[in-house]
Amino acid sequence: xxxxxxxxxxxGGHAGVEASMIASKAGCRVGVVSMDKQSIGRMSCNPAIGxxxxxxxxxxxxxxxxxxxxxxxxxxxxxKVLNKSKGRSVWSPRAQIDKRKYEKKISENILSNKNIExxxxxxxxxxxxxxxxxxxxxxxxxxxxxxxxxITCGTFLSGVIHIGDRKILAGRMGEAPSVGLTEFLVDIGxxxxxxxxxxxxxALKSSIDWEKTNKDFxxxxxxxxxxxxxxxxxxxxPCHTVRTNLDTHSIIAKNAGLSPMYNGExxxxxxxxxxxxxxxxxxxxxxxxxLLFLEPEWFNSDQIxxxxxxxxxxxxxxxxxxxxxxxxxxxxxLRPGYAIEYDCISPSQLKATLESKQILGLFFAGQxxxxxxxxxxxxxxxxxxxxxARAALGLEQTTIKRSEGYIGVLIDDLIxxxxxxxYRMFTSRAEYRMMLRYSNTETRLFxxxxxxxxxxxxxxxxxxxxxxxxxxxxxxxxxxxTTKHLxxxxxxxxxxxxxxxxxxxxxxKNVLEKTSNLPQGYKSKKWSFLEAxxxxxxxxxxxxxxxxxxxxxxxxxxxxxxxxxKNTNYSLFSxxxxxxxxxxxxxxxxxxxxxxxxxxxxxxxxxTLMIYLLxx
Ligand SMILES: Cc1cc2nc3c(=O)[nH]c(=O)nc-3n(C[C@H](O)[C@H](O)[C@H](O)COP(=O)(O)OP(=O)(O)OC[C@H]3O[C@@H](n4cnc5c(N)ncnc54)[C@H](O)[C@@H]3O)c2cc1C
Numbered sequence: 001x002x003x004x005x006x007x008x009x010x011x012g013g014h015a016g017v018e019a020s021m022i023a024s025k026a027g028c029r030v031g032v033v034s035m036d037k038q039s040i041g042r043m044s045c046n047p048a049i050g051x052x053x054x055x056x057x058x059x060x061x062x063x064x065x066x067x068x069x070x071x072x073x074x075x076x077x078x079x080k081v082l083n084k085s086k087g088r089s090v091w092s093p094r095a096q097i098d099k100r101k102y103e104k105k106i107s108e109n110i111l112s113n114k115n116i117e118x119x120x121x122x123x124x125x126x127x128x129x130x131x132x133x134x135x136x137x138x139x140x141x142x143x144x145x146x147x148x149x150x151i152t153c154g155t156f157l158s159g160v161i162h163i164g165d166r167k168i169l170a171g172r173m174g175e176a177p178s179v180g181l182t183e184f185l186v187d188i189g190x191x192x193x194x195x196x197x198x199x200x201x202x203a204l205k206s207s208i209d210w211e212k213t214n215k216d217f218x219x220x221x222x223x224x225x226x227x228x229x230x231x232x233x234x235x236x237x238p239c240h241t242v243r244t245n246l247d248t249h250s251i252i253a254k255n256a257g258l259s260p261m262y263n264g265e266x267x268x269x270x271x272x273x274x275x276x277x278x279x280x281x282x283x284x285x286x287x288x289x290x291l292l293f294l295e296p297e298w299f300n301s302d303q304i305x306x307x308x309x310x311x312x313x314x315x316x317x318x319x320x321x322x323x324x325x326x327x328x329x330x331x332x333x334l335r336p337g338y339a340i341e342y343d344c345i346s347p348s349q350l351k352a353t354l355e356s357k358q359i360l361g362l363f364f365a366g367q368x369x370x371x372x373x374x375x376x377x378x379x380x381x382x383x384x385x386x387x388x389a390r391a392a393l394g395l396e397q398t399t400i401k402r403s404e405g406y407i408g409v410l411i412d413d414l415i416x417x418x419x420x421x422x423y424r425m426f427t428s429r430a431e432y433r434m435m436l437r438y439s440n441t442e443t444r445l446f447x448x449x450x451x452x453x454x455x456x457x458x459x460x461x462x463x464x465x466x467x468x469x470x471x472x473x474x475x476x477x478x479x480x481x482t483t484k485h486l487x488x489x490x491x492x493x494x495x496x497x498x499x500x501x502x503x504x505x506x507x508x509k510n511v512l513e514k515t516s517n518l519p520q521g522y523k524s525k526k527w528s529f530l531e532a533x534x535x536x537x538x539x540x541x542x543x544x545x546x547x548x549x550x551x552x553x554x555x556x557x558x559x560x561x562x563x564x565x566k567n568t569n570y571s572l573f574s575x576x577x578x579x580x581x582x583x584x585x586x587x588x589x590x591x592x593x594x595x596x597x598x599x600x601x602x603x604x605x606x607x608t609l610m611i612y613l614l615x616x
Contacts, residue, residue, distance in 0.1 A: 001029055003117075003144050003145060003407060004145050004146070005028075005030060005144070005147070006028035006030065006146070006147050006388075007023045007028050007030045007146060007149075007153070008030075008033060008148070008151065009030065009149075009152060010034070010123045010149065010152060010153060011032075011033075011151070011152035011156075012041065012570060013041070013044075013120075013152060013377060013383060013400070014068070014366065014375075015150075015365040015380055015381030016032060017106055017110060017381065018061065018067060018378045018379075018381035018382040018385055019150045019382065019384050020032045020117075021110070021113070021367060021385070022386050022454065023115075023385045023389040024063060024113050024116050025454070026393065027391045027394070029113055029537045031115075031116075031117050031119055031120065032118050032147065033136065034120070035120070035171070035176065035178065036123070037177065039105025039175065040103070040106060040107040040111070040118075041102065041103045041105075041110070043099045043103065043105055043374060043404050044172045044199070044456045045197075045199045046096065047097050047099045047295050047298070047305055048094060049068065049158055049375065050089060050225060051094040052083060053406055053425040053426050054092065054373060054375040054376070054425055055081075055094055055225070055375075055438050056406045056427075056437070056438045057153065057407060057425060058076060058225045058381050059227070060380055060405045060406060060407050060441055060444075060445060061380065061382055062225060062379075063227060063441045063445045063446060063449055063455075063463070064382055064407075064445060064449050064452075064454050065459075066379075066382045067106065067378075068374070069224070069227075070226045070228060071102055071106055071109070072102065072431045073224045073225055073232065074229075075097050075098045075101040076095040076100040076222075076235070076236040076359060077095070077097065077098055077235050077236075077296065077298075078095065078217060078222075078237050078238070079094075079096075079219060079224070080093070080094055080095070080218045080219050080222075081223050081371070081438075082094050086347075087189060088434075088538045088541075089427060091434040091437070091438065092427075093438055095218075095293060096176065096239060096451075097469070098297075099297050099298050100297075101298065102261055106230060107608070110449065116316075121140060122138060123136045123137070123139075124137055124138065124181055125137045126149065127143060127145075131360055132246070132359065132360040133146070133147075133149045133360065133362040134360040135383065136149060136535055145612075147361060148202055148360050148362070148392050149361065149363065150363040150364070150387075151362070151364050152377070152381055153341075154171070154172075154363050155176075155342040155367055156172075156177055156184050157177070157178050157192075157342055158179060159171040159178070160177070160341050161173065161338050162339045162340070162341070163312060163314065163336055163339075164260070164312070164313060164315065164317070165314070166314075167504060170340070170495055173590050177342075182343040188359075190348065190358075191345065191346040192344065192345055193343070193370065193420065194267055194268040194344075195341070195342060195370060195421065195422050196261075196266050196269060196270045196339055196422075197270035197339070197340055197342075197372055198270065198337065200306045200309040200310045200311065200566045201306055201309065201311070201318055201333050201336050201337040202297065202301045202306070202331055202335040203303075204302060204332040204333070204538050205303065205304050205333050207328075208294065208327055209330065210329035212242070212326045214240060214241045214577075215238040216240065217236055217238050219531070220236075222611075223527055223529065223531065226544070227441070227442065227463065233377070237296060237299070238293050238333045240293070241291055241293055241294070242291075242292050242327045242328070243290065243291055243407065243596040244289050244324075244325060245288070245289055246288055246289075247324035248322065248324040248325060248433060248513070249281045249348065251320055251321040251324065251342075252277060252311075252317070252321050253281055254283075255317045256278050256281075256282065257312045260312050260339065261279065262346055262348070266312070266339060266341055267411035268341040272421055274310070274372065274424060276311050277308070277309045277310065278311060278313065284498070291308060292308040293306075293308060300424075302334075303334050306322070306337075311339075312337065312339035313337075316335055318333070330583045333399070343358045344367070344368050345364055345368060346370070346418050347370050347414035347418060348415050348418040348586065348587040348598075350363075350369070350414070350415050352594075353383070353398070354369075354383050354384040354411065355388075357588055361388070363387065363388050364376075364381070364384070365380035366380055366381055369414055369417070370419040370420075370422065371410070371414070371422065372421045373425070375425070376410055376424065379406075379407045380410070380411065383407065385471055386454065388583060389465075390452070391418040398448065398451070399411070400445075400454050402430070402431070403435065403549075403556075404444050404448070405605070406425055409430045410423075410425055411427055413429060414475050414592070416589065416594050416598050418599075431552075432552075434542055434549060435546060435549050437535060437538065439488065439531045439532075439534060440535050442466050443467070449564075469528070473512070473533060473536050473537055474531055476497070476517040476518075477508070477518065478496055478497070479517055480494045480497065480506075481497060482494050482515070485514060489511070489514075497512070497515065497517065499541045501537060502543070503542065508534075508537035509591075510590055512533075546547070559593035560592075562591060562613060563590065563591055564588075564592060566587055566590070568584075568588070569585070571585060575610060576609070577602060577604075580602075580605035582607075583599070584598065584601065592610070592613060595609055598605075
C-alpha cells in the first residue's frame with residue numbers, strides 16, 4: 001500500500017469538493033482520487049445554484065465552512081430571491097451561474113490547497129480489515145491507504161446514457177462510467193438501487209430568435225449566498241423564457257414510444273419532481289403549454305441550456321418538437337438532451353453522520369446516496385467531510401437535527417425513509433420550515449460551526465458582527481411608538497414597536513426609520529442589514545408559529561435522545577408488525593426518533609418499541 005492519508009475522498013464533484021475542503025481545514029492530510037482532473041466541481045446539468053429550499057441549504061453550507069456559496073457569489077450571472085410573493089418560510093436565494101468560472105474557481109481551491117493531494121484514478125474496490133476501512137484499490141492495481149474514506153461517485157456507478165435507442169456507457173456526457181465498485185459494494189453486503197436523471201438539450205445561441213422570447217432579470221438589490229462575501233456587485237444578465245405549445249406536445253406524445261423512459265429500456269426510477277418533458281406532457285395532459293427558461297451556460301456563452309425540456313427522446317424528435325415554438329424555428333443543437341441511469345446505495349445503511357453502519361470509517365455522500373442536485377450533494381459532502389476528519393482525529397462526530405437545518409432534514413429523510421427515487425429537497429419536507437429561513441442561518445448553526453472549528457477567526461468575527469446587528473435591531477423593537485407618532489401609524493395609544501409590527505401591513509424598517517430607531521450606519525451594511533431587518537420582522541410576525549414549533553421540538557427531543565442499541569434484534573419482539581420487523585432490522589435506527597420516521601413503522605409498532613426501551 002502506498003501513501004497514507006487521514007481522509008481519502010473518492011470523486012471530485014460537489015460532494016467530494018466540500019468533503020475534501022472542510023477536512024483540509026481541520027488540518028487533515030487529504031487525498032482526492034477522481035477519474036478526471038479537468039472535471040473537478042463540474043456542474044453536470046443546470047447552470048444555476050440555489051432555488052427553493054436549495055438556497056437555504058447553500059446558506060447552511062456556508063456557515064458550516066463550506067465553499068459552494070462563496071464560489072457561487074463570484075461566478076453568478078444574476079441573483080434572485082425566489083418566492084418573495086409567498087410566505088416567508090419559502091423565500092429562497094438562487095443564482096444563474098457561469099459554469100466555467102465556477103469550475104475553474106473550485107478547481108483552483110482544491111489544487112492549490114497544501115493539505116490536499118489530487119490522484120487521478122478509478123477506485124474499483126476498498127480495503128477493509130476487521131470491519132474498518134483501510135484504503136482503496138484503483139483500477140491500475142495501486143492501493144492507497146487512508147484512515148477514512150468518503151465515497152462520492154455521483155452518477156458514475158455503472159452509468160448508462162440514453163438518447164432514444166442509443167445507449168452510451170458513461171458517468172455523464174463525455175466521461176467514462178465507474179465500473180466494478182457497485183459489484184464490490186454488493187459483495188460486502190451493501191444494498192444498491194438503480195436511479196435515473198435527465199438533462200435538456202443545449203442550443204446554439206445564434207440559432208434562437210431572441211425577439212420572440214421574454215427577458216427575465218435578477219433582483220435589483222442582489223442577495224449573495226455567502227455571509228462572508230464583501231463588496232457584492234454581481235452581473236445581472238437576463239435569462240429568457242418561451243412556452244411550449246400543442247404542436248410541440250403532439251410531436252412528443254406521438255413519439256413517446258421512442259423514449260426509453262416509456263418503452264421499458266430505462267429501469268431506473270426518475271425524479272418525480274424534476275420530470276422529463278415527455279413525462280410532463282403525459283402527466284399534465286390538460287396543460288396547453290409549459291414554461292421553458294433559456295439560460296446562458298457562462299458569460300457571453302454561445303451555448304444555451306433549455307431548462308424545463310429534459311428528455312431522452314431521439315435527437316431528431318427533440319429538434320422537431322422544439323421547432324414548433326416560434327423562437328426556435330431555426331434551432332440548432334450543440335448537444336441533445338439525454339437520460340442517465342446509475343447505481344446508488346440505499347442510504348438507510350448510513351448513520352446520521354453519513355458513516356456506514358457496517359464499516360467503520362467509510363462514509364458516503366452526494367448523488368450516490370440517492371439524491372439529485374448540486375446543493376444536496378455538497379451538503380452531504382460537507383457533513384461527511386467534517387465527520388471523517390473528526391473520526392481521523394479521534395474526535396466525537398457531529399450531526400444536524402431536523403430542527404436546526406435543511407441539511408438535518410435531508411440526511412434524516414435519507415437514512416430513515418430510504419429513498420427509492422432521486423431525492424430533491426423542498427420546503428414542504430421540513431416540518432419546522434418557518435424556523436429554517438435562509439436569513440437566520442447564523443442563529444441556527446453558528447454554535448455548531450464553532451463547536452466543530454469550521455470557521456476561521458475573520459469569519460467568526462463577521463458572524464459575531466451580524467449577531468450584534470440583529471441584537472441591536474431587536475432591542476430597538478422593544479422601544480415604543482410614542483404619542484408623537486400616533487397619527488403617522490394611525491393608532492390611538494403608544495405601543496411597543498414589536499407589537500405594532502405584528503400587523504400584516506407593518507414594515508419594520510419603515511417603522512424604525514420613522515420613529516428614529518434605525519441604528520446609525522446601517523446604510524453602509526446594505527444587504528446584510530436589510531436581511532436582518534426582514535428576518536426579525538418575520539420572527540415578530542410569526543412569533544405564534546415559532547413558539548409552537550419550539551414546544552414541538554422540545555417534546556421530540558426526548559425521543560431523539562433515546563438511543564437504541566445497534567445490535568437490537570427486532571425479530572425477537574412480539575407485537576411488532578412483520579413490515580416493521582423487516583424495516584427496523586434493515587435500517588437499525590440509531591434513536592427512537594429515527595425509528596418513528598421509518599416508513600412502514602406504524603404508531604402501534606412505536607408503542608411496542610417504547611415499552612421495550614422503557615423496560616430496558
Ligand atoms: C445528466 C444529468 C442530469 C442531471 N440533472 C439534474 C437536475 O435536473 N437537477 C439537479 O439538481 N441535478 C441534476 N443532476 C445532478 C447533479 O449533477 C448532481 O446531483 C451532482 O453533480 C452530484 O454531485 P456529486 O458530487 O454527488 O457527484 P458528481 O458531480 O457526479 O461527481 C462524481 C465524481 O466522482 C468521480 N468518480 C466517480 N466514480 C469514481 C471512481 N470509481 N473512482 C474515482 N472517481 C470517481 C467522477 O469523476 C466525478 O468527479 C444531473 C446530473 C446528470 C449527470
